[in-house]
Each structure stands twice: as structure tokens, then as C-alpha cells.
Amino acid sequence: xxxxxxxxxxxxxxxxxxxxxxxxxxxxxxxxxxxxxxxxxxxxxxxxxxxxxxxxxxxxxxxxxxxxxxxxxxxxxxxxxxxxxxxxxxxxxxxxxxxxxxxxxxxxxxxxxxxxxxxxxxxxxxxxxxxxxxxxxxxxxxxxxxxxxxxxxxxxxxxxxxxxxxxxxxxxxxxxxxxxxxxxxxxxxxxxxxxxxxxxxxxxxxxxxxxxxxxxxxxxxxxxxxxxxxxxx
Numbered sequence: 505x506x507x508x509x510x511x512x513x514x515x516x517x518x519x520x521x522x523x524x525x526x527x528x529x530x531x532x533x534x535x536x537x538x539x540x541x542x543x544x545x546x547x548x549x550x551x552x553x554x555x556x557x558x559x560x561x562x563x564x565x566x567x568x569x570x571x572x573x574x575x576x577x578x579x580x581x582x583x584x585x586x587x588x589x590x591x592x593x594x595x596x597x598x599x600x601x602x603x604x605x606x607x608x609x610x611x612x613x614x615x616x617x618x619x620x621x622x623x624x625x626x627x628x629x630x631x632x633x634x635x636x637x638x639x640x641x642x643x644x645x646x647x648x649x650x651x652x653x654x655x656x657x658x659x660x661x662x663x664x665x666x667x668x669x670x671x672x673x674x675x676x677x678x679x680x681x682x683x684x685x686x687x688x689x690x691x692x693x694x695x696x697x698x699x700x701x702x703x704x705x706x707x708x709x710x711x712x713x714x715x716x717x718x719x720x721x722x723x724x725x726x727x728x729x730x731x732x733x734x735x736x737x
Contacts, residue, residue, distance in 0.1 A: 511621055511673035513580050516560070519668060520583040523561035527713040529668045530563075533617060535701055536645060537563040539719035540616045543643045543732050547572030547611065555610040557600050557632055558618030562588030573612065578603060601627030608637040615644040619678045626686065633690035638737040642692050645699065645730045649677035653727040664710045680725050687733060694733035698725040 508514055522528035541564060544554070552573050556564055559577030561584045568575060569592075577593035578600065579585050585595035598604050600615070601624045613636045615628075622628045636642055647653050654674040661667045680696045687694040701717035708715025721730075 508670065510670045511676065512670070515668065515671060516581040517583045520561075520587070523563070523584065523587055526716070527709075529666065530560075531666075531709055531713075531716070532701065532706075533560065533563055535717050535719050536617060538567050539699060539730070540564060540614060540643060540645060541567030543730065544568065544571065544612055544614065544641070549611070552611040553609060554612040554614065555603075555605065555632075555635055556593065557603070557613060557615045557628075558621070559588050559593060559595075560584045562591040562593040564614065564616065565591040565593050576605075576610075578605075601631060603631045603635055605635045607634055608640075610635050610640060611637060612641045612643065615642070615646075617645060619644065619646040619683070620672060620676050622676070625676075625678065629683070629686045630690055633687060633692050633735065636692065636735045638691075638735055640735050642687070642694065642731070642733045642735065644694075644732075645728065646683070647672070647677045647728060648726055649674075649679045650726050653677055656727055661710075666710060666713055680729055680731070683731065687731075691736045692733045693736065694731045696725055696729050696731045698722040699728045699730045700724075 522530050554573035554575050556577045559579050575593050577588045578596045578598050589595050600622050613632045615632050658674050662669050684694045699719050700722045701719050705715045705717030
């Protein structure tokens with residue numbers, strides 16, 4: 505791989521062959537996608553739209569099969585969107601802070617492992633709330649702006665050869681209280697809860713590449729947390 509600045513989207517082009525490998529660099533993103541999908545109910549009407557902001561290669565798609573949504577995926581990485589298209593996602597090449605989508609067009613907006621990457625958090629929160637219809641559901645997960653989160657996800661994790669170096673810039677991690685307040689300003693009442701991957705599966709993957717883990721709720725939001733909220737009418 506090239507040596508690039510932290511959080512540079514070009515890293516995903518260099519890692520394009522890893523997206524769908526169960527033992528690959530993005531294995532943990534599969535675990536997170538499965539957990540994220542558990543927060544999305546079946547569509548409540550015909551033609552319901554789910555906008556997946558920061559969709560990557562479409563890892564959420566298999567977990568939404570049969571739920572009744574038109575799955576629209578937005579990302580800035582064209583090589584990832586090409587793979588998402590092959591998994592039934594309607595791709596949109598765009599920045600999360602300037603979505604080329606109409607107001608109130610989505611029944612569900614998903615922003616998974618996105619907010620800790622964006623250059624303009626204010627604009628991104630505004631946009632994901634703007635495209636959500638009144639009564640619609642916002643689902644997200646991200647990393648907390650704590651010393652523990654920075655240590656575990658960067659200092660410690662990047663010592664393991666299976667973890668890509670420089671994917672995260674810890675300066676962009678997101679405080680949950682701040683995020684909740686930002687969403688409230690745009691009419692979405694967000695509730696958050698902690699989440700974590702199961703320990704032994706994670707360790708086995710880090711060491712051998714053969715493990716798989718399940719992301720489960722936990723009492724602490726200090727590292728990883730999920731959010732779910734409804735837009736007010």
C-alpha cells in the first residue's frame with residue numbers, strides 16, 4: 505500500500521480487494537453491519553427508501569435482504585461503490601456533507617462507521633437529517649472521542665498486522681452527547697447505547713484471521729456506540 509495521511513479515502517482503493525473477504529482487513533465491518541441491520545425494522549410501506557451513507561462496498565446489503573427497501577448507497581470511493589452495485593445497492597458517488605438527494609426522501613438513513621471519518625461533522629449531521637422524512641428512522645454507529653477509544657482502536661489495534669494502518673484519525677472521533685445535541689437541532693431525537701465485539705472472536709481474528717465476532721450491546725459508550733432516533737413530524 506501507499507503511505508497516505510490518516511483517514512485518506514484513497515486507502516480504500518488500495519484495499520478494494522479486502523471488502524468481501526471474511527478473513528480480510530474489513531472483517532470487523534461485517535460484524536458491525538450485521539449489528540446495524542438489527543436496528544432496522546422491515547419497511548412499513550411499498551417503495552420505502554433506505555439511504556446508506558458511507559456504504560462502502562455494500563456490506564449492509566445482505567443483512568437487509570427481504571426487508572422491503574430500495575437500498576441507496578452513498579460513498580466517496582468509486583471502487584467501493586462498484587462492488588456495492590453488484591450487491592444490489594443503487595450507488596451515488598457523493599460527499600456525506602452534500603448529499604445530492606431531495607429533502608425527506610428516505611424512510612431510513614443509515615450512517616455506519618462514517619461520522620469519525622468526515623471532514624465536516626456539522627454538515628454531515630445536517631444532511632443525514634435533512635434527507636430523512638418526518639417519522640423516519642436514523643441508525644448510526646461511531647467511535648467515541650475518549651482516550652480509551654483512541655488507545656484501543658489506534659495505538660493497540662494497529663500493532664496487529666491484520667488491522668490497516670491509518671484508517672482512523674482519532675482527532676475526528678465523536679462525543680455522543682455532542683452528537684445527540686447536533687441531531688436534536690435538526691429534529692432527530694437520538695438515543696445511544698454502547699456496543700462492543702465479543703472478545704474471543706475478536707482476538708482469534710486479530711491473531712489468526714479465522715475468528716468471527718458478534719457486536720453486542722454494552723453499558724459503556726466509551727469506545728464504540730450505536731445511535732437510533734426518529735425525526736419529529
